[in-house]
Amino acid sequence: MIAAVISALELDAASVGPTLLSRPFVVGPLVGTLLGRPLLGAGLGVAIEAVTLEELPLGGCLRISATVAAGVAVWLAAGPFALPAEAAFIAGLAAGWVHARVELFMRGRRVVHVRRAQASLAEGREPRLGLEISSALAAQALATWVVTAAAFLAAGSVLEILWPLLPEALRSGARCAVVAAPWLGAGGLAASLWRKS
Amino acid sequence: MSALCARMFLRSLFLQTGFSDESRQALGFAWALDPALLSAQARARHLESFNTNPYTAGLVLGTTAALEARAAGTPASASRVLALKSAAGASLAGAADALFWGSLRPLAAALAVFVAAVFHRVGLPHALFWGTFAGLAVFNAPALAARWIGLSKGLAEGEGALVWAGGLPVQTWIRRSRLAAVILLIAAAGLVGASGSVATPLFAAVAFTAGWLLSLVVGGPLRLVAVAGLLGVAAAAGGWTL
Numbered sequence: 001m002i003a004a005v006i007s008a009l010e011l012d013a014a015s016v017g018p019t020l021l022s023r024p025f026v027v028g029p030l031v032g033t034l035l036g037r038p039l040l041g042a043g044l045g046v047a048i049e050a051v052t053l054e055e056l057p058l059g060g061c062l063r064i065s066a067t068v069a070a071g072v073a074v075w076l077a078a079g080p081f082a083l084p085a086e087a088a089f090i091a092g093l094a095a096g097w098v099h100a101r102v103e104l105f106m107r108g109r110r111v112v113h114v115r116r117a118q119a120s121l122a123e124g125r126e127p128r129l130g131l132e133i134s135s136a137l138a139a140q141a142l143a144t145w146v147v148t149a150a151a152f153l154a155a156g157s158v159l160e161i162l163w164p165l166l167p168e169a170l171r172s173g174a175r176c177a178v179v180a181a182p183w184l185g186a187g188g189l190a191a192s193l194w195r196k197s
Numbered sequence: 198m199s200a201l202c203a204r205m206f207l208r209s210l211f212l213q214t215g216f217s218d219e220s221r222q223a224l225g226f227a228w229a230l231d232p233a234l235l236s237a238q239a240r241a242r243h244l245e246s247f248n249t250n251p252y253t254a255g256l257v258l259g260t261t262a263a264l265e266a267r268a269a270g271t272p273a274s275a276s277r278v279l280a281l282k283s284a285a286g287a288s289l290a291g292a293a294d295a296l297f298w299g300s301l302r303p304l305a306a307a308l309a310v311f312v313a314a315v316f317h318r319v320g321l322p323h324a325l326f327w328g329t330f331a332g333l334a335v336f337n338a339p340a341l342a343a344r345w346i347g348l349s350k351g352l353a354e355g356e357g358a359l360v361w362a363g364g365l366p367v368q369t370w371i372r373r374s375r376l377a378a379v380i381l382l383i384a385a386a387g388l389v390g391a392s393g394s395v396a397t398p399l400f401a402a403v404a405f406t407a408g409w410l411l412s413l414v415v416g417g418p419l420r421l422v423a424v425a426g427l428l429g430v431a432a433a434a435g436g437w438t439l
Contacts, residue, residue, distance in 0.1 A: 014213050014216060015211070015213055015214045015215075015216070016210055016211055016213075016214065017210055017251075018213075018251065019333065019336075019337050019340070020302065020305055020332070020333055020336050020337070021333070023302075023305075023306065025305075025306050025309045025310065025328075025329065025332060026309075026329050026332075026333065029325045029326075029329060030329075033325075038325055039325075042313070042325050043395065046310055049306050050418060051418040051419050051422050052418075052419075053302070053303055053306055053418070054417055054418060055417075056294070056298045056299065057298065093419075107216060107217050107218050108217070108218050109217070110215050110216065110217035110220075110224075111217040111218070111219040111220050113215045113217075113224050114215070114217070114219075114220040114223050114224050114227075114244050117224070117227070117244055118241065118244050121237050121240055121241045121244075122241075124237070127227075127240060127244075129224070129227055129228040129231055130228065132215060132224060132228075133211055133214050133215060133224065133225070133228050136214050136215035136224070137211075137214055140214075168433060169430050169433040169434045170430055170433075172429055172430070172432075172433035173426045173427065173428075173429035173430030173431075173432075173433055174426055174429070175429065176425055176426060176428065176429025176430075176432070176433075177422045177423070177425045177426030177429055178422075179395060179396045179400070180396075180400070180404040180422065180425040180429075181418075181422045181425070182386070182389070182395075183386055183390065183396075183401050183402075183404035183405040183408060184404050184405075184407060184408035184418060184421040184422055184425060185408060185418040185421070185422070186307075186382045186383075186385070186386040186405060186408060187386070187404065187405040187406060187407065187408025187409035187410075187412065188408040188409065188411070188412030188417075188418050188421055189303055189378075189382060189408075189412075189418070190378075190379045190382040190383060190386075190408075190409060191408070191409040191410075191412045191413070192412060193300075193303060193375045193376075193378050193379045193382075194375075194379050196299070196375055197371075197372050197375035197376045197379065
């Protein structure tokens with residue numbers, strides 16, 4: 001169910017809208033509330049928002065899916081695996097990176113929808129644009145669902161065992177990074193906006 | 198006219214569905230424009246590659262629909278429609294990217310955190326809900342208005358709508374929303390930091406200042422966080438933990 005919610009929200013990132021429903025400051029608290037940990041969700045959402053806010057979707061540029069990153073991170077921290085927030089943060093960012101690669105792969109192949117519509121017109125038939133739009137949306141949602149569920153199961157199973165075995169210095173460093181992330185991101189963004197304004 | 202406008206507006210929300218490297222937003226644009234097109238030739242024209250900012254797409258859609266209605270099948274007019282659509286899409290996207298992605302999106306995130314922090318501090322209920330609602334509202338009110346007004350103006354005035362859009366004080370809006378975002382970011386970071394609920398106020402202040410000062414040297418926030426992680430590892434190895 002959580003993967004389905006994240007998939008639906010992810011459609012807002014580029015396919016529908018965008019209305020910012022896919023941003024981590026919305027996804028974090030929402031997924032956290034669904035899992036009974038709204039404050040943990042909000043904290044992770046703000047941390048991931050802070051590190052992805054400067055990623056602008058200009059000209060189709062995509063380096064990380066902030067929606068998947070926030071959704072997976074909160075699911076790992078507040079869900080059945082109950083990973084520490086710092087482990088969930090890192091795993092979430094990795095899942096967002098993987099989803100961006102999948103999205104870029106799909107962008108290379110989606111031209112098939114336009115080709116089918118052009119072929120229909122060339123044959124004198126009505127192009128079924130609504131059907132093409134629906135199938136593109138369904139494929140996008142399915143791909144996000146698969147990436148999200150796979151990332152959750154893989155990262156959760158591995159990190160549940162490995163994380164406690166890591167040296168304390170590494171775990172403390174990760175904790176420091178997650179706690180500092182909102183302020184580092186906010187400071188960097190404020191400086192960037194100040195220079196531009 | 199208003200029924201057509203409403204139909205195109207709803208379809209314009211799917212502009213980026215089927216975004217591909219080769220045709221960009223062509224599928225979504227063709228579907229949104231479809232209710233205003235009468236001929237198969239016009240439909241085929243608008244399946245060609247096209248890209249713009251999604252929030253200015255309403256203006257391009259409305260103008261293109263009005264020009265297509267006037268083109269009435271003449272080849273010269275049809276090529277002019279395509280040239281104008283392409284030029285308008287590219288030129289409007291520059292200003293709209295800076296306004297919506299570069300200014301209003303950070304403003305929305307900063308406002309969401311600020312409102313949630315204020316509600317939490319004062320003890321009002323549903324702090325997270327109201328914070329999120331405020332962030333979404335400050336972005337979507339102008340975004341949806343830009344789509345609707347652009348579409349209806351374009352349908353009514355054709356090329357005249359592009360001249361009207363060119364006279365809007367967009368640079369002033371960008372400067373003001375960036376400034377508001379900076380103030381809200383500082384206020385939100387200060388409020389959450391001073392509460393001491395996530396980290397000590399000193400740690401929050403040092404991290405914010407480091408983010409401000411180092412953003413030019415280190416680059417994006419992900420790199421800054423990676424540096425913070427490495428510093429944390431070094432500090433923990435030396436006996437300091439958070």
